[in-house]
């Protein structure tokens with residue numbers, strides 16, 4: 001199919017939710033992908049942080065194909081060996097206690113938000129449900145993760161949004177400290193703000209946030225949906241600050257192109 005034919009079919013059958021460049025991609029190998037005219041492109045965006053092993057990595061294809069020949073899905077009503085082996089590897093690589101598995105970054109962040117609110121409810125009861133996130137952050141496109149996202153442009157149309165999110169300027173520990181009162185149960189942030197413009201947070205700031213959370217008895221949730229799975233040189237970006245979050249979320253690169261979140 002030509003680009004024009006693909007575009008025409010696209011316009012007929014898909015909702016216009018994304019602004020797309022006028023290129024139709026058809027295949028890829030390693031770092032390079034190809035369009036309908038055979039032009040080659042190096043994909044520096046990695047499918048927005050998704051293709052962690054590049055296009056059509058042989059080991060990835062073998063692993064996925066072998067699993068497809070075994071079974072494509074079991075429900076969570078039963079135990080299964082693949083899920084357990086994956087979770088065991090994941091918690092060891094991330095240095096965390098246990099994993100919850102899902103399908104996307106937004107779902108992983110929804111889970112982190114629920115986890116923080118439940119933890120706080122169990123300890124203190126109602127009234128401590130506020131989560132502070134950073135201005136310019138991005139945490140997903142569900143109604144609740146849009147509410148958690150610190151960009152006004154995402155707080156339109158879909159009212160009512162989920163209550164109890166507050167936004168602090170990134171990198172400013174004094175401002176963050178001021179936003180935390182006794183209604184707050186957690187702080188959630190990206191180590192490098194991705195959609196907000198590729199803005200890395202300073203190690204000193206991240207360490208100060210950890211200390212502040214400890215001092216106030218609140219949880220630190222780190223969104224590593226875009227930075228995780230070794231995209232910044234360590235399995236988790238937060239490792240470079242020498243601190244441990246209470247909850248960390250992953251997706252994108254975790255499946256190398258298949259929808260997995262944790």
Ligand SMILES: Cc1ncc(COP(=O)(O)O)c(C=O)c1O
Pocket residue numbers: 048103104105106107109138139140141190194195223224225226251252
């Ligand atoms: C930091 C961050 N969190 C969450 C998300 C949402 O992930 P998903 O698109 O897999 O729902 C994204 C997606 O760009 C992201 O960059």
